[in-house]
Amino acid sequence: MKLQYTIPADDFTRAGEASAAVKATLKRLGFPSETIRRVAIAMYEGEINMVIHASGGEATVDIFPEKILMELADNGPGIPDIDKAMTEGFSTAPETARHLGFGAGMGLPNIKKYTDELTIHTELGKGTRLCMVVNVAQ
Amino acid sequence: MEHLLHSVTLDVDSCVGCTHCIQHCPTQAIRVRGGKATILSERCIDCGECIRVCPHHAKHARHDTLDALKNYEYTIALPAPALFGQFQRLDDIDVVLSGLLKLGFDQVFEVSRAAEIISDATRKLMADGALEKPVISSACPVVVRLIQIRFPNLCRHVLPLKSPMEVAAALARQRTMAQTGLAPEKIGVFFISPCPAKVTDVRFPIEYSHSQVDGVLAISDIYPRLVHEMNHLDAVKPLLHSGVLGVSWSFIGGEAAGLLNDNYLSADGIQNVIKVLEELEDDKLSDLDFIELNACAGGCVGGVFTAENGYVARARIKRLQKDLPVSCNRAEDVGSLSSLQWEQPLRENPALRLAGTVTDAMQLMQQAEALFADLPQLDCGSCGAPTCRALAEDVVLGLASIDDCLLRLRGK
Numbered sequence: 001m002k003l004q005y006t007i008p009a010d011d012f013t014r015a016g017e018a019s020a021a022v023k024a025t026l027k028r029l030g031f032p033s034e035t036i037r038r039v040a041i042a043m044y045e046g047e048i049n050m051v052i053h054a055s056g057g058e059a060t061v062d063i064f065p066e067k068i069l070m071e072l073a074d075n076g077p078g079i080p081d082i083d084k085a086m087t088e089g090f091s092t093a094p095e096t097a098r099h100l101g102f103g104a105g106m107g108l109p110n111i112k113k114y115t116d117e118l119t120i121h122t123e124l125g126k127g128t129r130l131c132m133v134v135n136v137a138q
Numbered sequence: 139m140e141h142l143l144h145s146v147t148l149d150v151d152s153c154v155g156c157t158h159c160i161q162h163c164p165t166q167a168i169r170v171r172g173g174k175a176t177i178l179s180e181r182c183i184d185c186g187e188c189i190r191v192c193p194h195h196a197k198h199a200r201h202d203t204l205d206a207l208k209n210y211e212y213t214i215a216l217p218a219p220a221l222f223g224q225f226q227r228l229d230d231i232d233v234v235l236s237g238l239l240k241l242g243f244d245q246v247f248e249v250s251r252a253a254e255i256i257s258d259a260t261r262k263l264m265a266d267g268a269l270e271k272p273v274i275s276s277a278c279p280v281v282v283r284l285i286q287i288r289f290p291n292l293c294r295h296v297l298p299l300k301s302p303m304e305v306a307a308a309l310a311r312q313r314t315m316a317q318t319g320l321a322p323e324k325i326g327v328f329f330i331s332p333c334p335a336k337v338t339d340v341r342f343p344i345e346y347s348h349s350q351v352d353g354v355l356a357i358s359d360i361y362p363r364l365v366h367e368m369n370h371l372d373a374v375k376p377l378l379h380s381g382v383l384g385v386s387w388s389f390i391g392g393e394a395a396g397l398l399n400d401n402y403l404s405a406d407g408i409q410n411v412i413k414v415l416e417e418l419e420d421d422k423l424s425d426l427d428f429i430e431l432n433a434c435a436g437g438c439v440g441g442v443f444t445a446e447n448g449y450v451a452r453a454r455i456k457r458l459q460k461d462l463p464v465s466c467n468r469a470e471d472v473g474s475l476s477s478l479q480w481e482q483p484l485r486e487n488p489a490l491r492l493a494g495t496v497t498d499a500m501q502l503m504q505q506a507e508a509l510f511a512d513l514p515q516l517d518c519g520s521c522g523a524p525t526c527r528a529l530a531e532d533v534v535l536g537l538a539s540i541d542d543c544l545l546r547l548r549g550k
Contacts, residue, residue, distance in 0.1 A: 001504050020416065029499040030491040033291035041421055065496045136496075 001063050007047050007072075009056035012100050018059050019043035022070075029063070032137045038114040039068050039134050045107045046072040046130055052097045053077065054128065067116075070132040078124040086112060144182035145199045145337040146189065148175055152196035157519030159188035159197060164408050165287055165490065169532070170522035180489040183283035184335035185408050185433050186442035199334030199442060202353035204360060207242050210326030210352070212318060214310045215243040216303060219250040219380075219388035220332040220438040221357055222458055223451030225365065231385075231458055235377040237368035238330070241360065245314065246377055249329070250384030252306035254467035256299055257383055257396035259478050262469060263299075264397070264427065272403075272418065272426040273297050275393055279339040280433035281411060282484065286344070289415045290486035295429075298480045300346065302387065303329050303336065305478060307350035309471075328353045330360065332388075332441030333434070345480035356443040381463040389452040390437035394430040396465075402428040407435040492531065506530040514545045 003025060005018035023040040027033075043059070050057045054076025062069040079085050085092075086108050093103030112118050117133035155173035160166075167181035168188060175188075175196070189197040207213045215238040222231050235246045256277075263269050276282055276297040285292050307327045314325050329336060331354045340349040386392030390406040403426055405414045411431045417423050434440035439455070440448030469475060492499040492506075509530040516526070521542040523529035532538035541547060 001500055001507070016420075019420070023419075025503070027288070028490060028492055029503060030488065030493070030496050033486070037291050037419065037421075040419065044420055063500065065500065 003061040003063070005059040005061075007050045007056045007059055007074075010051065012048075012051060012097070012102070015047050015051040016044050018047055022061050026063070026068070031068075035068070035134060035136050039070070042111045042114045042132050042134065043070055043072075045110045046070070046132070048102060049107045050074045050076070052093050052102060057127075066136050068134045068136070070130075070134075072130040072132075073127065074129075075127040078126055078128055079120065079122045080124060082120055082122065143179045143338065143342060144177060144184050145201070145334040146177060146182060146184065146186070147198050147200055148177075149196045149198060150174055152194045154194055154196075155522075156193070158191045158193060160522070160524045161517075161519050162187045162191045163524065164284065164412060166524050166528055168524070169538075170519075178489075180487075181287065183280050183287060184338045185280045185284075186334050187408060189334070189442050199337065199356075201331070201334070201337055201356040201359060201443065202328070204242065204355065204363070206353045207326060207328070211324040212245075212314060212320055213243045213326040213328065214245045214247055214314060215239075215241075215328055215330055216247055216249050216306045216310065216351070217330040218303070218332050218357075218438060219248065219253070219385045219455065220441060220444060220451060221330055222385065223388065223439055223453075223455040224357060224361065224444065224446045225368070225454070228454070228458065230374060231378050232374050232376055233368050233371065234364075236371050236374050237364050239375070239377075240367040240371060241364055243328070245310065247306055247310035248378065248380050248384070249302045249306045250380035250387060251467045252302040252304075252309065252384075253387040253393070254380055254384040254396070254465045255305055255469055255471055256302050256478065257393065257465070258467070258469040259299055259475055260297060261397055261399075262475065264399070269297065270295050272423060272429045274418075275428070275430045276345075277301055277387065277393055277430075278432050278434075278438075279333070279335040279344075280408070281431045282344060283335070283487070284408075284411065284433070285415065286484060286487040287489055288412070289419055291419060292415060293484040293486060295418070296484050298345070298483070299478050300480065301339070302384075303339075304343075304346070304350060305472065308477075311350055326352045328355055330355050330357060332357050332438050332444045334442050335433075345482060345484060347481060357441075358443050358445045361445040378462075379466050381465040382459045383465040384467065385455060385459055385462065388438050388455055389448075390432045391430065392437065394428055397428055399427055401426055402430060404430040404432075406432040406437055406440070408433045492535070502531070502534045505534045509533055509540060512540075512546070513543055514549075516545065518545065520544050 026036045054074035057074030060071045088109045089105040091103045091105035115132040119131040122128040160168045337354045340351045383396040391404045394402040436448035439451040513526040
């Protein structure tokens with residue numbers, strides 16, 4: 001089954017609503033709690049990234065009994081250097097986001113850590129599409 | 139008392155079938171059916187929110203009464219520290235304890251004594267690195283049940299120690315058996331409670347097989363008689379054996395303060411507790427050592443069974459504490475730490491799952507989503523379910539009809 005969410009632009013207080021909704025749905029469906037935890041954290045980090053860097057975007061979650069697919073697509077500036085962006089502690093978050101406690105440079109590294117597959121499609125000036133897969137613990 | 143998994147009861151004549159209780163329930167455990175509220179027993183965590191919000195006072199909680207003392211040769215009162223804040227112009231906790239003796243108990247043993255033992259044991263376990271951080275307090279039975287049903291992934295963070303009530307009951311019974319030579323079943327141990335969840339906790343303990351508490355009395359129920367006895371005392375006996383740390387467990391922040399460690403968070407009120415657990419589940423609070431959560435606003439002084447406003451009670455307890463020692467009890471008082479620990483690990487309660495398997499649940503949810511799309515999505519509650527989505531799920535589970543939605547019928 002498919003869930004779809006619009007991630008709002010520049011609203012830190014609402015970032016996390018989509019991941020919370022996904023988490024609630026997965027609990028209701030009876031997925032193992034460790035799987036839910038990994039999906040929720042990866043999804044939350046992705047949402048925050050879209051709010052900080054890309055003025056929001058679209059999230060699609062495909063739920064299968066054996067795996068959860070998440071796609072986060074935005075029309076933001078794109079990532080110039082993916083290797084650098086994947087480095088723990090590296091961040092290009094603006095001062096405003098840092099004041100709110102974001103910008104620790106752990107977003108993409110955490111997504112990598114909590115997912116089983118991560119593919120990043122990015123084009124400068126056009127946008128970024130993150131495809132994440134979490135396999136369900138058996 | 140009946141064998142139900144919760145302590146909340148309904149006065150059918152007073153219930154008008156309005157929507158206050160269904161919309162405040164944190165586990166969506168209430169529905170209005172046939173014009174009356176009904177509780178989905180396996181989902182209820184005994185938080186008491188429905189009792190608080192009912193404008194018609196149709197919701198109550200079961201408890202024992204003083205008549206139960208007649209069933210025992212020797213009786214022990216275990217007053218919760220919240221009791222001490224219920225009285226105007228009180229300047230000595232021993233007046234309350236002496237009043238309990240005059241009420242018919244043979245002995246009093248304050249739960250705050252056991253609270254100090256638990257504080258000491260928690261400090262030792264945390265210093266040994268034996269617990270997964272952040273450690274979540276297990277003192278509030280509603281929070282423990284909430285975690286089992288809504289945050290199962292956090293079960294392993296819950297402090298695996300018995301509640302102060304349970305430890306106090308075991309200690310008081312053991313010592314009385316040694317002093318009097320009475321058989322354990324001749325001794326009646328009664329908790330004087332601010333909290334309906336403790337009634338369930340005693341009847342259906344989660345983390346051990348059998349409770350040492352024989353009955354739970356509501357503070358509000360014994361209050362008038364206790365005040366009378368306190369006003370007619372011949373002598374005030376020096377009975378109090380606990381200090382500031384133990385008595386402080388009656389309000390939010392008290393348990394955490396007893397850990398003598400600043401790296402903690404305290405939250406009270408069920409909705410605030412849920413927000414903290416959500417953040418903890420998402421790894422956002424992993425730098426904390428301890429999390430104290432109380433389902434009632436203000437902590438146990440805000441319990442449904444109290445007689446006084448919780449904030450007034452807390453102010454009074456703070457005044458009463460001023461002349462007390464810091465703490466009077468240590469973990470060594472019970473022998474080995476293992477007697478304080480749970481007999482079994484905390485397990486998930488799957489009551490909120492739609493079906494037994496993920497595949498079945500996905501099928502039901504897809505059907506429910508299709509129904510939901512056709513509902514007004516105003517969450518008005520007039521169908522008897524708390525939200526439109528809850529109605530859609532009830533329909534696919536065969537518990538309700540889509541025609542229960544009056545707005546949808548009107549639109550047709």
